[in-house]
Amino acid sequence: MIRAVITDMDNTLYSWVDYIVPSLEAMVDSLCRTTGYPRIRVVQALKEVYERYESNEYPFAIQESKLFQEFPDFNSFNNLIITPAREAFSAARRKYLVPYAHVIETLEALKKLGVPVIALTDAPRNPAERRALKMKLDQHLAAIYTLPAFPFPDTGVGKDILERESAGGAKLACPIVELPREFEKPDPRGYLRICADFGVDPKETMFVGDSLPKDVPLAQSVGALDVWAEYGTYVSAEYRERLAVISAASAMRRHLQHAPNKDRKPPRVRLSGFDQVLQVVQESRARVSAVA
Numbered sequence: 118m119i120r121a122v123i124t125d126m127d128n129t130l131y132s133w134v135d136y137i138v139p140s141l142e143a144m145v146d147s148l149c150r151t152t153g154y155p156r157i158r159v160v161q162a163l164k165e166v167y168e169r170y171e172s173n174e175y176p177f178a179i180q181e182s183k184l185f186q187e188f189p190d191f192n193s194f195n196n197l198i199i200t201p202a203r204e205a206f207s208a209a210r211r212k213y214l215v216p217y218a219h220v221i222e223t224l225e226a227l228k229k230l231g232v233p234v235i236a237l238t239d240a241p242r243n244p245a246e247r248r249a250l251k252m253k254l255d256q257h258l259a260a261i262y263t264l265p266a267f268p269f270p271d272t273g274v275g276k277d278i279l280e281r282e283s284a285g286g287a288k289l290a291c292p293i294v295e296l297p298r299e300f301e302k303p304d305p306r307g308y309l310r311i312c313a314d315f316g317v318d319p320k321e322t323m324f325v326g327d328s329l330p331k332d333v334p335l336a337q338s339v340g341a342l343d344v345w346a347e348y349g350t351y352v353s354a355e356y357r358e359r360l361a362v363i364s365a366a367s368a369m370r371r372h373l374q375h376a377p378n379k380d381r382k383p384p385r386v387r388l389s390g391f392d393q394v395l396q397v398v399q400e401s402r403a404r405v406s407a408v409a
Contacts, residue, residue: 123325125238126254139213144203146205174241245263246263322341323341327350345386
């Protein structure tokens with residue numbers, strides 16, 4: 118019987134691509150307006166930093182980019198360039214970062230059944246907790262396990278951000294746990310840590326994720342029910358092209374590489390929507406009841 122559901126976040130609970138593309142584009146548009154630089158110069162300056170951190174969500178990319186070199190006074194740069202860019206990104210995020218259909222209802226139903234749902238993501242803590250907070254996922258998840266937070270640079274960080282981080286980051290309704298970087302999926306140690314923390318046998322859990330190279334083999338390696346969120350792999354050609362313009366190549370590989378290892382077994386369960394998770398859990402309970 119399934120006693121706990123462990124789930125990926127990006128492209129499983131919500132579409133990472135559908136939010137990050139318009140949000141980054143809005144930020145770039147703002148930077149072009151405030152600096153007067155051509156778009157190609159702004160994009161290439163940001164991509165250089167994103168590639169260094171293998172993420173399009175490194176929060177200090179603007180001040181660590183070459184854009185800052187010609188604006189040596191941080192206070193004016195922060196107020197006139199960084200702040201409008203952050204606000205543009207945030208406005209787009211509020212509009213486009215939404216859970217997939219039926220995610221919240223399914224999480225609520227699982228909670229009523231007494232089945233904890235725990236998130237296991239390869240995202241660093243900073244962006245993972247902000248996304249959970251924006252969509253109120255923290256109110257429905259039992260815990261969120263992430264990779265370590267992005268490091269803060271020695272200089273060039275706004276006072277409000279420093280104060281929030283010194284207070285322990287965003288205040289979530291559920292615990293958030295940083296795992297060592299070497300626990301990145303498909304390494305099973307993060308998953309096994311969750312099972313130990315919640316007192317469940319991995320064989321009594323299911324892992325829901327969109328990545329065939331990472332999520333599915335992880336579940337198979339620990340004996341969990343491997344559930345492929347196939348719906349999370351659908352990305353339009355237009356969005357792929359737009360993302361390629363502004364994204365680090367490493368981030369593209371991380372979020373959009375869905376080809377399975379040819380030597381791996383196919384997933385046992387494929388989902389066309391997150392609401393089917395509830396059905397899988399209920400069927401596992403029905404089988405136990407039938408045997409009893």
